[in-house]
Amino acid sequence: xxxxxxxxxxxxxxxxxxxxxxxxxxxxxxxxxxxxxxxxxxxxxxxxxxxxxxxxxxxxxxxxxxxxxxxxxxxxxxxxxxxxxxxxxxxxxxxxxxxxxxxxxxxxxxxxxxxxxxxxxxxxxxxxxxxxxxxxxxxxxxxxxxxxxxxxxxxxxxxxxxxxxxxxxxxxxxxxxxxxxxxxxxxxxxxxxxxxxxxxxxxxxxxxxxxxxxxxxxxxxxxxxxxxxxxxxxxxxxxxxxxxxxxxxxxxxxxxxxxxxxxxxxxxxxxxxxxxxxxxxxxxxxxxxxxxxxxxxxxxxxxxxxxxxxxxxxxxxxxxxxxxxxxxxxxxxxxxxxxxxxxxxxxxxxxxxxxxxxxxxxxxxxxxxxxxxxxxxxxxxxxxxxxxxxxxxxxxxxxxxxxxxxxxxxxxxxxxxxxxxxxxxxxxxxxxxxxxxxxxxxxxxxxxxxxxxxxxxxxxxxxxxxxxxxxxxxxxxxxxxxxxxxxxxxxxxxxxxx
Amino acid sequence: xxxxxxxxxxxxxxxxxxxxxxxxxxxxxxxxxxxxxxxxxxxxxxxxxxxxxxxxxxxxxxxxxxxxxxxxxxxxxxxxxxxxxxxxxxxxxxxxxxxxxxxxxxxxxxxxxxxxxxxxxxxxxxxxxxxxxxxxxxxxxxxxxxxxxxxxxxxxxxxxxxxxxxxxxxxxxxxxxxxxxxxxxxxxxxxxxxxxxxxxxxxxxxxxxxxxxxxxxxxxxxxxxxxxxxxxxxxxxxxxxxxxxxxxxxxxxxxxxxxxxxxxxxxxxxxxxxxxxxxxxxxxxxxxxxxxxxxxxxxxxxxxxxxxxxxxxxxxxxxxxxxxxxxxxxxxxxxxxxxxxxxxxxxxxxxxxxxxxxxxxxxxxxxxxxxxxxxxxxxxxxxxxxxxxxxxxxxxxxxxx
Numbered sequence: 001x002x003x004x005x006x007x008x009x010x011x012x013x014x015x016x017x018x019x020x021x022x023x024x025x026x027x028x029x030x031x032x033x034x035x036x037x038x039x040x041x042x043x044x045x046x047x048x049x050x051x052x053x054x055x056x057x058x059x060x061x062x063x064x065x066x067x068x069x070x071x072x073x074x075x076x077x078x079x080x081x082x083x084x085x086x087x088x089x090x091x092x093x094x095x096x097x098x099x100x101x102x103x104x105x106x107x108x109x110x111x112x113x114x115x116x117x118x119x120x121x122x123x124x125x126x127x128x129x130x131x132x133x134x135x136x137x138x139x140x141x142x143x144x145x146x147x148x149x150x151x152x153x154x155x156x157x158x159x160x161x162x163x164x165x166x167x168x169x170x171x172x173x174x175x176x177x178x179x180x181x182x183x184x185x186x187x188x189x190x191x192x193x194x195x196x197x198x199x200x201x202x203x204x205x206x207x208x209x210x211x212x213x214x215x216x217x218x219x220x221x222x223x224x225x226x227x228x229x230x231x232x233x234x235x236x237x238x239x240x241x242x243x244x245x246x247x248x249x250x251x252x253x254x255x256x257x258x259x260x261x262x263x264x265x266x267x268x269x270x271x272x273x274x275x276x277x278x279x280x281x282x283x284x285x286x287x288x289x290x291x292x293x294x295x296x297x298x299x300x301x302x303x304x305x306x307x308x309x310x311x312x313x314x315x316x317x318x319x320x321x322x323x324x325x326x327x328x329x330x331x332x333x334x335x336x337x338x339x340x341x342x343x344x345x346x347x348x349x350x351x352x353x354x355x356x357x358x359x360x361x362x363x364x365x366x367x368x369x370x371x372x373x374x375x376x377x378x379x380x381x382x383x384x385x386x387x388x389x390x391x392x393x394x395x396x397x398x399x400x401x402x403x404x405x406x407x408x409x410x411x412x413x414x415x416x417x418x419x420x421x422x423x424x425x426x427x428x429x430x431x432x433x434x435x436x437x438x439x440x441x442x443x444x445x446x447x448x449x450x451x452x453x454x455x456x457x458x459x460x461x462x463x464x465x466x467x468x469x470x471x472x473x474x475x476x477x478x479x480x481x482x483x484x485x486x487x488x489x490x491x492x493x494x495x496x497x498x
Numbered sequence: 499x500x501x502x503x504x505x506x507x508x509x510x511x512x513x514x515x516x517x518x519x520x521x522x523x524x525x526x527x528x529x530x531x532x533x534x535x536x537x538x539x540x541x542x543x544x545x546x547x548x549x550x551x552x553x554x555x556x557x558x559x560x561x562x563x564x565x566x567x568x569x570x571x572x573x574x575x576x577x578x579x580x581x582x583x584x585x586x587x588x589x590x591x592x593x594x595x596x597x598x599x600x601x602x603x604x605x606x607x608x609x610x611x612x613x614x615x616x617x618x619x620x621x622x623x624x625x626x627x628x629x630x631x632x633x634x635x636x637x638x639x640x641x642x643x644x645x646x647x648x649x650x651x652x653x654x655x656x657x658x659x660x661x662x663x664x665x666x667x668x669x670x671x672x673x674x675x676x677x678x679x680x681x682x683x684x685x686x687x688x689x690x691x692x693x694x695x696x697x698x699x700x701x702x703x704x705x706x707x708x709x710x711x712x713x714x715x716x717x718x719x720x721x722x723x724x725x726x727x728x729x730x731x732x733x734x735x736x737x738x739x740x741x742x743x744x745x746x747x748x749x750x751x752x753x754x755x756x757x758x759x760x761x762x763x764x765x766x767x768x769x770x771x772x773x774x775x776x777x778x779x780x781x782x783x784x785x786x787x788x789x790x791x792x793x794x795x796x797x798x799x800x801x802x803x804x805x806x807x808x809x810x811x812x813x814x815x816x817x818x819x820x821x822x823x824x825x826x827x828x829x830x831x832x833x834x835x836x837x838x839x840x841x842x843x844x845x846x847x848x849x850x851x852x853x854x855x856x857x858x859x860x861x862x863x864x865x866x867x868x869x870x871x872x873x874x875x876x877x878x879x880x881x882x883x884x885x886x887x888x889x890x891x892x893x894x895x896x897x898x899x
Contacts, residue, residue, distance in 0.1 A: 117702040117801045140708070162651045169648075175655070176626045189875040196799040198825055199612060200662055201852030201870035202880050202898060204625055207658025211651045228708045251559040257582060257679030296710065297753075300746030356647040358560050389560075390649040428649035436652075443652055448641045451887075452654045458882035470653065483518070483637060483889060 004051060004434055006468040009099035013056065013079050020079065021057050024101070027069045032107070034058040043084065043102055047149070048092040048435055050405065055082065055096035060104045064182070064190060064220045067103070071218065072188025074101055080464050081186070083214040085125065085157030088149040090352060091433025093161065093213045093469055100467075103218060105156050111135045112221065119226050120179060120196045125156020125219045129163070132224060141226040144171035147429070148337070156219040162211030164429035166262040169387035170295075171227070173429075175210040182221035183209065186460040196223055208455060213431050214466040216459040230295035233261060234305060237332045238312045239286030239319040243267065246288030247362040249315040250386045253292065256311060258304055261295035263387035264336050267366065270343065270381040270394070274335035277342035282335050283319045290386065291332050339383045340394065347379065347396035351408045355419030356428035359389045368418045369393060376411040378404070390428035391419070417442055432470045440472050454480055501544040507566075507632060507640065507671035513545055514669055514892075515638030523892045526665035528568055528604030532611055534596040536664055536868050536897035538860045545669060547606060554672065555646070558583055562629065562646050563677050567606030567670040574605055584680040587623050588615030588776075594786035595793065595857055606670040612662035615780035616713035616739065619705070619822050625661035627676045633660065633668035636888025646674050659883070665894040667887040681712075681741035685751050686772040688765040689736040689758060694718060694804035694820070697736040700761045701823045702801060704738050707757055709750040713739035715779045716820040725778035729771060736762075739776060779821055785830045785857075792836040792858045793828065798851030800824040806848040813840060838866045869898050 013020070024033045034040055035057045045052040056079075061067045074081050080100035087094050096102045108124035111132070115121070116139055121132055129150040132143040146165035147153055153163065158174045159181060171177070180194030193206040200206060209216055240246040246265055253260065266274065266289045275282040282289055290312075294304045305322055312320050323329035335342070343350050357365050366382065373380050379396040393415055397408040416426050416436065420443050426436045440449060449471065456463070457477035467474060502524075504510045517524050523541040527533070528548060547568035555564040558581045565574060571589060578584050589608045593600045607613075609631070614623035630644030643656035660667060689700055697716035704711050715737045717725065723732035740750045755764055767775065778784075785793050798806065803824035810816055815832035831837055841853055852870035855863065872880060884891075 115801075116706060118799055119705065162655070164649055172622070172626065173649070175658070176622055185875070185879070191876050191879060192873075193876070195850050197797045197849070197851035198618060198822065199614070199623055199625070199797055199852075201797075201854070202872055202876075203663055203667070203883060204612065204658045204661045205876075205879065205883075207625055207655055207661065210658075211655050228706060228710075231708050254561060254679070255559050257682065259679065296742075297708070297746055297749050299749045300743060303743055303745045356645075356649045358557070358562075358647060360557070360560060385649065388648040423645070424647055425645045425650045426652045428647070429651055431651050432653065440653065443645075445641070447639055448643070449653075451635065451639070451641045451643070451656060454886035455654050455656070455659065455883065458879060458886050481886070481889070 085154035280335035357424035
């Protein structure tokens, strides 16, 4: 993937750069247009830092009308646009293109409305995920999806990526917590989907927009459902001699009808790296460590802790600690939350993957990863949203060793192929972006991909919005639109007809 | 007039491919339990999916179930119940309201109509639980989207696009849903004798507490008598359902009683009696009267519901009751005229939302937009999607028009 092929820059656009910059300054006056290379440097990559590219120009609009005019201007002149929120994507979704306007939504940073009786917040897309919770927590409310980048990532970006987080097993993904959006199509039209009511009156375009990675429209307003904070939360820290036992424990917890607020697993390398880093008191003699968090009224949490503890012992846990204080609960999480930087300490670089598998396949996938680790000569540490089967293998490599990045990427691709092979998927929450774009055919046939591109064609027929992301190969919408009729033969003569 | 009854996905594919080549419209049918919703169809042929049936994968520990599209919902719910699980979104049964049998409907129909029930408030609708689909588009192309795992952002969520598409974009052959454990205990707290506005306040208070209320409905006077065989009596009932493990439910009900002690007389309803009430609220039983009096299903901002209904009453004779804390209003138009323009105008003035004419005489359904009309840019976008997936307009043509 280091040799990532992006759409060829459009010569006409490149030649007209000065004119485009000047026009952008008319549409977005003041400080909203950045065209000096050294100032644009801050926008050259997102959370997937292996890829960098300066955009044609950076535009930071402040009003919906400006977004609409920028998009219409670009649409009329065949200029590409890459939307960006806070730039925390781990899959390169906001990677600029040389010939594209980078449309940065960070100045849309206001909360527009808080309605406690109806439990909704209306926010501009540049408000951070945590900013929503901050705005309502004095009344005891919060916004449930909590991606680990929540301090920085924007709610608009969350919509684009359908972000998850540790608590989505119980409280759902972004898609389940967003009630409405306002967005601007590439042709400049402003469209509202949903609102503070539930479900769509027609096709569920809100469902399609959520997780569309900035290819269908630019979100200018988001309405989310907020929830009352659980009265209390406690966690169990459970160690197992084998990952099989840990996996069975997870299955048995769910089998007992318990959906924990969070359920995370770490493997031996991740446990050791985390413990060395934050000294959370993790046991070092186990192969799998499970953190199970239960939230709700105290009486419920106490009841469920008893059940989970019994399930853990039945599955051969060798250690099981139950948090007795908020401080202790947070210490259980400290190691897990620091797992990425902890791995960063034991290796010069690491590459974070994001596949999802049916949970029962965990032992098989971990074994497969060990084999691949030997084959590529690179270490791997695993953190795992155990409740929903979302794996985050961290591949350890050194970018200063020639060829090691390529090796890490090949290793990562093999892991994702393995995920697909056992019935899983390429990405659970980080998105396809540019990172997994070329792996899409592992999961989808060309016919499957064509249907997704047809959705794209309905929204943006000229492929101007965020091209080069998600789809391994762009097909012209006119070509896709043709009907290929295989002949008007009557279907199977043996289908029952009445 | 031919009815095709495929038994395999490849037979569905060849049927639709043939219809596409001929430009010959198909009515897509499961059990036909929701056939009375939408503009009446006059297609030459029918594609009956009821023989494309059977659960193909069920792994309780993985919380996943796949079934062929024509599998009876009742069969799936029975299987889940046997395993202590459920479709948490509680899909409603339109049968009784539309004058049909109860207990019909297929799993494909559940997705096509994006069904849900009183637990929609907390648990979402079919759209929130669908994990993957296999379908045949109106182009006669078989494709898949999604998978069998909960966390999946690989490509566009085409499964959600199919939710509420009423068979107008593609024919489903297989669907995969997330399933969840059924609650061990349920108790309903009823506040009696409230008027609509007081009920709205009480429901907002309950939902804003940490009692994790899973459903909140208000049945005004007399409507209350039409659920659970009259067991509630006719006095207005504001219903709050609490579900979960026994000790937790007891604690949360006690907390609600403290919170709402002054709202009105309280009554606790447990177990089977509680579930019967919610089943009837779910299925709009109060208006299941074997008549053709128009019935509307209105989704709106919860806090505005009673004002909207109050204003409506000044101009039309209506019966109303509320689910989803008031976010779902069921309306029966007592004088036989749907009053579509009046209702939709009021809805826009009260925070917006959408009104669907779920029951009406065919003449009304042919003359009025059954589904909420969309603003021009959104309508054009929806039309472009339809054009992409069904360019010959052969799948349930006009049903959502």
